[in-house]
Amino acid sequence: MSRATFITLFACKLAAIGLAVAAVTLPDRRLWVEASLLFFGVDLWVLYHLFIPSAQGLCRNFTRFKTTHREVWLTIDDGPDVLDTPLILDLLDRHDAKATFFVIGERAALHPELLTEITQRGHEIGHHTQTHPVMTFWCASLDRVHRELDQALTVLRAAGVRPRWFRSPVGIKNFLLPAALAERKLACVGWSIRSGDCLSRQPEQVATRVRRHLRPGAIVLMHEGPSVPPAVRVKAIRLVLEALVAENYRCVLPKPDQLR
Ligand SMILES: [Zn+2]
Numbered sequence: 001m002s003r004a005t006f007i008t009l010f011a012c013k014l015a016a017i018g019l020a021v022a023a024v025t026l027p028d029r030r031l032w033v034e035a036s037l038l039f040f041g042v043d044l045w046v047l048y049h050l051f052i053p054s055a056q057g058l059c060r061n062f063t064r065f066k067t068t069h070r071e072v073w074l075t076i077d078d079g080p081d082v083l084d085t086p087l088i089l090d091l092l093d094r095h096d097a098k099a100t101f102f103v104i105g106e107r108a109a110l111h112p113e114l115l116t117e118i119t120q121r122g123h124e125i126g127h128h129t130q131t132h133p134v135m136t137f138w139c140a141s142l143d144r145v146h147r148e149l150d151q152a153l154t155v156l157r158a159a160g161v162r163p164r165w166f167r168s169p170v171g172i173k174n175f176l177l178p179a180a181l182a183e184r185k186l187a188c189v190g191w192s193i194r195s196g197d198c199l200s201r202q203p204e205q206v207a208t209r210v211r212r213h214l215r216p217g218a219i220v221l222m223h224e225g226p227s228v229p230p231a232v233r234v235k236a237i238r239l240v241l242e243a244l245v246a247e248n249y250r251c252v253l254p255k256p257d258q259l260r
Contacts, residue, residue: 002178005057012042050138053171053190059178061171061188064217065254072244073219074099074251075191076237077128077167080107080114081225087234088224089121095241097251099123102167102189105130105152107225108159115159124253126165127152127186134169145176149184164256165189187256191221197236198227206232207239214247217260 016039023031049057065073079085080103092099101118103125108115118125130151133140140148149166156163166186168177181188193213197206210220222237244251 009042009046012038016042050173053194055173058175059168059173059181059188061168061173061190062219062259063190064192064219064260065258066260067217067252067254067258070216070247070249071252071254072193072214072217072249073254074240075102075126075167075189075219075221076100077102077221077223078107078132078227079103079224080111080118082111082114084224084228084234085111085114085118088237089117089123091234091238091241092123092251093121095245095251097241097244098253099251100126100165100253101224102126102128102165103152103156104128104132105148105155108152109155112155112159115156115161119161124165125156125161125163126167126189127156127163128167129169130155132169134172137169138172138174140174140176142176142180145174145180149180149186153184187259189219189259192218193220195220195222195236195240197223197232198229200236201229201231203232203235203239206236207243210240211243211247214244214249217254217258 016035019031019035019038022028023035045057049055054063074097076088076099079101101123103115115125127149129137129148131148133148164185164187166181166188168188171190193210195206195210200206220240222240224233
């Protein structure tokens with residue numbers, strides 16, 4: 001969060017307290033309502049920007065890229081996975097597609113050879129925290145945020161990977177995240193199409209959903225490994241790749257200056 005945003009939120013809280021004092025002194029019921037709206041409105045704003053993945057108020061995150069071609073950025077989260085990753089790499093080769101794998105540090109540490117395989121086959125690796133702390137990332141301390149970033153960076157760098165992209169767990173932000181990312185030269189990447197593969201039981205449904213929302217410059221969010229129900233694992237990615245071919249779309253890795 002920027003200093004200006006923090007000062008604005010703090011000023012709103014102080015103004016709400018001032019209105020509440022005035023409401024008691026006068027007394028004035030309308031002032032009470034205005035004080036309550038302002039006081040709790042700040043909390044709602046903060047909650048929205050912490051938990052809504054596309055929100056930009058606390059942490060800038062890219063949700064699309066600029067292109068005039070029928071291109072999308074396929075991103076695959078939560079790996080690497082010893083079963084899924086090799087199959088997905090073969091599928092990507094077969095469809096002449098490139099993807100970014102947002103890997104979890106502790107899973108990458110178990111299979112560093114998969115990181116090498118991913119990069120050698122022309123794909124990219126992004127940072128997806130060390131432990132994927134879905135429930136606690138929003139309130140993690142500075143020390144915890146740094147550990148989540150640095151431990152995964154150590155794993156990735158040991159495999160020769162210098163990531164430039166970061167994706168927070170399920171898109172949840174943290175007040176301390178922007179500065180921590182900037183220190184490590186990482187940029188936060190969200191998505192424009194959530195495939196829903198972690199919640200679906202039908203891979204066809206996942207592909208249909210992605211196909212319905214396709215547009216040039218979209219960032220497609222998919223997953224691999226145990227995050228995905230067995231019936232959907234890998235199959236959904238295959239069907240999405242086939243849908244992209246049918247719609248004459250290519251999977252590319254955008255350049256930093258294309259991101260929006
Ligand atoms: Zn994830």
